[in-house]
Amino acid sequence: MIKAYRANGSETVLTPDHSSPPLADDIVWIDLLHPTPEEDRFVEGLLDISVPTRDELKDIEPSSRLYVEKASVFMTASLVWRADTDDPQLTDVAFILARDRLLTVRYAEPKSFHLFVAAFGRVPEDMANGCAVLAHLLETIADRTAEILETAIGRIDTLSSEIFRDRGKRRPPKFLEGKLAEIAECHRLIGKVRDSLGSLSRVLTFLMNTHAVTSDKETAKLCKTVARDVASLSEHVGFVAANISFLLDASLGLINVEQNAIIKIFSIASVVFLPPTLVASIYGMNFQHMPELGWSFGYPMALVAMIISAVVPFFFFRWKGWL
Structure with missing residues (x-):
């Protein structure tokens, strides 16, 4: 045009x-x-x-x-x-x-x-x-x-x-x-x-x-x-x-x-649940001579041990400022 x-x-x-x-x-x-x-x-x-x-x-x-x-x-x-x-x-x-x-x-x-x-x-x-x-x-x-x-x-x-x-x-x-x-x-x-x-x-x-x-x-x-x-x-x-x-x-x-914060959460979660897993693994073994297996309070004791092993790292991380 x-x-x-x-x-x-x-x-x-x-x-x-x-x-x-x-x-x-x-x-x-x-x-x-x-x-x-x-x-x-x-x-x-x-x-x-x-x-x-x-x-x-x-x-x-x-x-x-x-x-x-x-x-x-x-x-x-x-x-x-x-x-x-x-x-x-x-x-x-x-x-x-x-x-x-x-x-x-x-x-x-x-x-x-x-x-x-x-x-x-x-x-x-x-x-x-x-x-x-x-x-x-x-x-x-x-x-x-x-x-x-x-x-x-x-x-x-x-x-x-x-x-x-x-x-x-x-x-x-x-x-x-x-x-x-x-x-x-x-x-x-x-x-x-x-x-x-x-x-x-x-x-x-x-x-x-x-x-x-x-x-x-x-x-x-x-x-x-x-x-x-x-x-x-x-x-x-x-x-x-x-x-x-x-x-x-x-x-x-x-x-x-x-992304680092997300990875951090997963890392802390794995660390927190690692001690309870260790306790559960120990008492999940089938050896004949394990005195705790015969105790009447052995089961609640294992549960308390697992809870304590999870709570202690959690508060430790909070104290260090990692959470």
Whole structure:
């Protein structure tokens, strides 16, 4: 699908028709969403550029994501999408500045684009050209990334409360093992956010050195603000990642503690019942000369001996603090 946006915020759907008139002068942004080869060729003819295909976006090397060709600026960034699901992903989006227009090529639908389209055109004077549109779009992407990060932090805080709440109350190992999967999901999301922020940082650094930005003071100022926001978010992501690592280590430690406590109970139980078993074994032997077997009080005496041999180790363990 090819959508074209004017500076006033109005939207137009373009169709690959060779008899179509040339682009209107007030169109500042063309958005290619899941484009077909025919749509790629149509836009290439309109803007006189080479539109990267889906395979080219995937196979492009990190060092070749930012370049200038025929006075057009090509940039590729990795954005987080499906962040609200259990399977967040990164999608590569191409940002191309072709003269005074912005062309985006994407094969996914990050929420940041929906947010930007909804707000597009509210301040028409700020959307005079494609470079300004790109700066505001990157600002929206950074804001959406911050929102994703805040949501992840909320999930981590909830997990921390569930794991460490009521420290005197024991948590079964299965409960903690279930939390490990949730911690892994948070770790995966934070990893995607970190990769996306690194990609955005490189795009902004490259963009701020282009002529289109250096010649526009307002756009350059906005790009610097977004770059600072991205740098701040990157530092915060590192802090959150460290918290996740601590939470993971603590959960594994608690699992070991609970498992050791279970083994400890079985060990103490076996030690407590070992002396009574010894007494019962002695008097269960069938030797002819065992005086106690002929005593009238031999049976209760054996029972008392077994009880005492079990109680004494129990209180000894309590005295030592092992129970």
